[in-house]
Amino acid sequence: MIRRTLLPLLVLLAAAAPLRAEVIHEEASLYRNILVRQLGSERCLLFTVRRSDRNQSCIDLDDPDRLVFPYARMMLAGLLVNPEPKRILMVGLGGGSLPRTFTALFPEAKQDIVEIDEAVVRVAEEYFLFEPTERMEVHVRDARVFVKRALAAGETWDYVMLDAFTGDYIPEHLMTREFLEEVRGVLAPGGVLVANTFASSQLYEHESATYADVFPHVAELRLPITLNRILLATADGWPDEETLAARADALVPPLRRFAVDPRTLARNVDPDFEFDRQARVLTDQYAPVNLLRDD
Amino acid sequence: MRNAAIYLLAFTGGFTIMSIELLGGRIMAPWFGTGVYVWGSIITVFMVALSIGYLVGGRLSLATPSLSRFGILFLGGALFIGPLLFFGTEVMAWVFERWEDPRYGSLLAAMVLFFPPTVMLGMISPYSVRLLVRQTEHSGNVAGLLYFVSTFGSAVGTLGTSFYFVLWFEVDTIIAGLIGLLLLAAVAGIVVARLTETRA
Numbered sequence: 224m225i226r227r228t229l230l231p232l233l234v235l236l237a238a239a240a241p242l243r244a245e246v247i248h249e250e251a252s253l254y255r256n257i258l259v260r261q262l263g264s265e266r267c268l269l270f271t272v273r274r275s276d277r278n279q280s281c282i283d284l285d286d287p288d289r290l291v292f293p294y295a296r297m298m299l300a301g302l303l304v305n306p307e308p309k310r311i312l313m314v315g316l317g318g319g320s321l322p323r324t325f326t327a328l329f330p331e332a333k334q335d336i337v338e339i340d341e342a343v344v345r346v347a348e349e350y351f352l353f354e355p356t357e358r359m360e361v362h363v364r365d366a367r368v369f370v371k372r373a374l375a376a377g378e379t380w381d382y383v384m385l386d387a388f389t390g391d392y393i394p395e396h397l398m399t400r401e402f403l404e405e406v407r408g409v410l411a412p413g414g415v416l417v418a419n420t421f422a423s424s425q426l427y428e429h430e431s432a433t434y435a436d437v438f439p440h441v442a443e444l445r446l447p448i449t450l451n452r453i454l455l456a457t458a459d460g461w462p463d464e465e466t467l468a469a470r471a472d473a474l475v476p477p478l479r480r481f482a483v484d485p486r487t488l489a490r491n492v493d494p495d496f497e498f499d500r501q502a503r504v505l506t507d508q509y510a511p512v513n514l515l516r517d518d
Numbered sequence: 519m520r521n522a523a524i525y526l527l528a529f530t531g532g533f534t535i536m537s538i539e540l541l542g543g544r545i546m547a548p549w550f551g552t553g554v555y556v557w558g559s560i561i562t563v564f565m566v567a568l569s570i571g572y573l574v575g576g577r578l579s580l581a582t583p584s585l586s587r588f589g590i591l592f593l594g595g596a597l598f599i600g601p602l603l604f605f606g607t608e609v610m611a612w613v614f615e616r617w618e619d620p621r622y623g624s625l626l627a628a629m630v631l632f633f634p635p636t637v638m639l640g641m642i643s644p645y646s647v648r649l650l651v652r653q654t655e656h657s658g659n660v661a662g663l664l665y666f667v668s669t670f671g672s673a674v675g676t677l678g679t680s681f682y683f684v685l686w687f688e689v690d691t692i693i694a695g696l697i698g699l700l701l702l703a704a705v706a707g708i709v710v711a712r713l714t715e716t717r718a
Contacts, residue, residue, distance in 0.1 A: 253554050254554070339551070339552075339553060364551070364553075364620070365550070365551025365552060365553050365620065366551075367547065367548060367549075367551050367552075368549070368550060368551045368620050371548075371549070371614070372618075375615070394552055395544075395547070395552075396547035396548055396551070396552060399548075401548060402548070506688075507544075507547075507548045507689070508688035508689045508690060509684075509687075509688045509689070511684045511685040514681070514684070514685045515685070
């Protein structure tokens, strides 16, 4: 009944103007403008109003397990390298969909989440169904400081995710060789680093060169549906194709509810991807990240 | 020539102060992050150092002010920036190991690294005014022009560093360049002092 009366109305509306997302929360935190928008059952977190098309994180309220963004699904590709992480480190919380996914997948694993902005943690809890668990610790601090301290304390993780984005890009001090060396230092044997980056920017070559400078094995994961590219790095051996395929097959059932197809991920992971090996490595001394991007 | 040299040197001082302040955020980020508190620490230290520099520079200008003494301020600035270049990492590592809270850690590290050179460079402005003012009725005008020149130098230093220098050079190279610039300014001050004094 309702549908019958609503549908023509919706069609009319759609014809009159593109569907407009509704802003359900807006705040200026210490670091950025935070915006929560909803369109239908899809709710998204945005960090700047200026580039309003850039969502940080989305959730489907009708199906909260589904990882809406391709990049979020791609962040699980590290499971092909380390299928049973016991300790997980997430840098950059966003809407918290990845920590929720890892909690569901590995309820026994210990998760550390580092987020610089206390407001983001609050918004994730209030609007994105993020709930810290007993096995989880949320650290409100700068990731560089956190990792440096963890390194000094001898802490390690099996699965490290770098997803620290401002409204613009990744903060400079989280892109340098020195930082990646620190991250390498907190990787447990067999541990994997999974980093979200952009495929489209001028920084592409510099980032690739920097990762390759620090890690003996760096693979790239790109999918045609997104401009994000995921870098997978490990200090230990890279699994051969058979192992990758077998792990992908084994991951199919557990990852289904998150709308992740591990076989697609495995097929697109490229350990021999090409980049400009002459590109200058980013260091603490030289990391004009935003300037390089706009070249 | 003498006055033009003083204005040019004041410009150099302003330029250097802001260039270093801007790099300060970069230098501290690997140890203390980029939280607002890091900028809070840096700006606080620069403001306190400048205020003390103004005070001391004014006092210093009371006793036999001269252009060659003025040049020595730049020499002092260059010398005090040195530790930043040679022991910056050691100082920050030392603080990092002892202070868990990055707010006070960054404040302490900024204090050690940026306070001494900024006090020296802060002395330049009041000392310049003393060297330039000939008659009381012109003092406001001279001070205004001097603030204009040195603050404009600060603006150029900020923009140049953030837009271009960090793209062209490594952080340490820029700092070495600033030290060189201050040394050049010191020499220029002393040379001009010699030239104008022998003429007078």
